[in-house]
Amino acid sequence: MPDMQSNHCQLRVQQAVNNLPGIQVTKVQAGALEVNLGDAGEQDAVIAAIQKAGYTVVEPGTESPDTAAEMDEGETFRFSTNVHCGGCLAQVRTALDAAEGICHWDLDISTPEKVLTVHSEGITRKAVMEAVQKAGFSIEEI
Numbered sequence: 001m002p003d004m005q006s007n008h009c010q011l012r013v014q015q016a017v018n019n020l021p022g023i024q025v026t027k028v029q030a031g032a033l034e035v036n037l038g039d040a041g042e043q044d045a046v047i048a049a050i051q052k053a054g055y056t057v058v059e060p061g062t063e064s065p066d067t068a069a070e071m072d073e074g075e076t077f078r079f080s081t082n083v084h085c086g087g088c089l090a091q092v093r094t095a096l097d098a099a100e101g102i103c104h105w106d107l108d109i110s111t112p113e114k115v116l117t118v119h120s121e122g123i124t125r126k127a128v129m130e131a132v133q134k135a136g137f138s139i140e141e142i
Contacts, residue, residue: 001031001055006106006117008093009055016053020045054103054121074103074120077128080113082138092116095135099123113142 001013010028017025017035023042027034035046047057083092089107096105101123107116116139118128125141132139 001033001050001057006030006104008106009104012053012104013050013055016049017046020049074122077118077120077125078142079116079118079128079132079139080142081107081116081132083107083109083114083116083132085109088137091135092132092137095131096128099127099131101127115142 010030013033014025014028017023017033020042022038023046024036025033026036033050037043037046050057081092083089086109089109092107096102096118101121103119103121105116105118107114116128116132129139129141
């Protein structure tokens with residue numbers, strides 16, 4: 001999964017797969033997920049769950065010719081915020097996860113700029129800013 005890099009993305013994929021009965025996630029890392037399958041038929045269900053969560057599935061050892069195009073298809077926006085702690089992050093998570101048109105996002109609260117990176121699937125910069133502001137935080141483009 002070339003587009004599953006951030007901790008947020010990894011958690012999102014893990015939760016999607018964990019919701020499947022009988023599937024056990026054994027390892028999650030940037031770009032990869034390992035699962036124990038009861039039978040080969042469950043692989044299709046895992047792939048469908050990952051794709052429904054908004055991520056690209058590539059078989060191990062292969063490269064999808066469309067991977068680069070898919071990752072560049074939407075725009076990537078970067079913002080500076082005043083989100084400082086896990087409680088603040090939870091409020092922003094609720095707002096951004098509910099917003100339509102976001103492929104995935106990451107908010108690094110360890111930097112002074114508190115950088116929010118949003119990978120768009122149709123959402124505008126203005127809509128991202130409004131969602132964060134509605135959650136009670138300041139945000140500006142960088």
